[in-house]
Amino acid sequence: MSKIQEARIILRELGLPDAQQNEISGYTLLALCNIKENDKWSKSFRQSHGVSKGIMTFISENYKKEYAPNTRETIRRQVLHQFVQAGIADYNPDIPDLPVNSPLAHYAISEIALETIKSFRTRNWKKALENFTFKIGVLKEKYSKNRNMSRVPLTLSDGRVLMLSPGKHNEVQAAVVEEFASRFAQGSSLLYLGDTENKVLYVDRELLERIGIPISEHSKLPDIVIYEEAKNWLYLIEAVTSHGPMTPTRIVELETFLKNCIAGKIYISAFPDFFEFKKHTTEIAWDTEVWIMEFPEHMIHFNGDRFIGPRW
Template sequence: MTMLPPVLPVDDIHRRLQLIFPEGTANRNYVTREIAAKTVFVMLYVGAVDANARWIRPDQVTRMTDARAAMTEDRHREAWLVESMRPATGDIEGRWYAVNTREPIRDETLRGGLVLIGAVAERPGLATTSPSPRYALTESFSALFDPALTEEQLEEAIEAWRDANLSASALARAAILRSGVIADETQVLVTLPNGQTRSMAAGPSSIISKAVAEEFAPRFLETPGLLWLSESRNKVVEQDNQLARSLGLTIDPERNLPDMILVDLGPEHPLLVFVEVVATDGAITEARRTALLMIATEAGFRENQVAFVTAYADRDDTAFRRSVSELAWGSFAWFMSEPDQVALWHSGRESPERIKLSALIRL
């Protein structure tokens, strides 16, 4: 007979998922929201752990109810496992989710989340079209939901599980984001490309601005310089009028300037880089790109001497997901959590001959 694991309340599972998967974890929303907690609960409830060779289907999660979840004796749990596998006859009073919710449970919570990061195993040898139960918690992951764990023991267990199961790149990504969380509560110290430092008011936008100056600029610009840096409420943090004048650019704080203006002095013709920092909103849209380009062309810059960058904390951040559809063609997106990568929204509309993918992948 299968030994059923102890059951943890859904709220406690939800809290632990948020501890296990810190900010910066790929698809974090998929594995930390309530539907993920309820999926884990159902697996624990029926003993769906890979070591037990017991598995569930996504539709079983939808069929759970609060009343049934409160019945935690082994005999009730075993009975519900059998019952939940039978074809439904009529509506289930108080069911957690509608029938069609099984698709997001399968595609997002499981395949795009818990399976992807090694927290849930798929039943081996099962055809992809099979309706048989397919998913189970890995034994090591299920152990993180033992109600007997003290807070200290839980912290140690989570750290050990992360070390063993999350990839180095995922851990690094999370570590970069966590570094912003533990920054000084009142100030963020930014090192400018010229080596000088400036203080900005603490907050998500300032942390991203710091990353742009210290990580993005040296990676993607040959000889970077900073012409303009501002923070919320239009406060000017740095303004290099001397360098701007040498480039023929007049920086007027009264104009609707971006959060940052960088310049690359390495190329034969300097490259002007307008950067919008997005912690909540304010991405470089088509309208914003047009307005910023006008500032540059008025100063004598050609369009191919101007770049537009929207900087975010992370690809999985709500701010990016909310604004990605509005990003201007011909602009870049950069993510603090993945500093070596930059995304280009390539536009071929100005080219008489459309550039091919074979050429794009060589960029």
């Protein structure tokens, strides 16, 4: 029996659904276990792999199975995501607080799955399977707790706490709401905030609709939207950690999208530090604002003749 056939049997007996017992799932398991065609399963070992340069390269080099580059997302979404949920793989075990969309994202066979798989085709296999089934619920709970411990807490003005997924981008977003707004938009309300895991983590649909912002097209909004009702000012803020400041093109897009909005619009690019800001200075549109998390008491005005405020 070939290794790919054995891998698919292992996945079936570990309790994976039919959709994750297919060929691509089997090859992914072989890559995570670092098992070649003539290796014994007892030789499996744990090593972190990225998707493209790790798992797909291993499959290509050792099984001569070539997958197109766009298969990366298929492996990530339809195989590895389910492996993690089932306790078979660990996500970012070397750097648990990596942001969700980090290019350094990696996977490794879990310790309990490795221990179980190494006993395949031995007299201990059934006992190992029972042990896996017994322990996996505990491991899932532990994984969930560890993931939550890495999250970024964001306290809203009414005392509610949102838990943002880990990463620098969301650290900037939390600082915008807690630090920027308290200094430069006092008395304002959070209308919208996205998240790298959840694009609509927070939304005040009623107020957005009242001031003329379409509530069914969140993908067009910037990362954060804050509204200061006393002045009728709308703060549209992009949190910038690698790309995406308020460029002239982005301003035109937002002006078109917000054509029916009755509030005065203020466009802001928020950066974690001065180093990141300097990388994007040539992209930032005039008549916008810059706020840097590293220096929360200050702002940089790209407005020329005036300080912060909308240009009606």
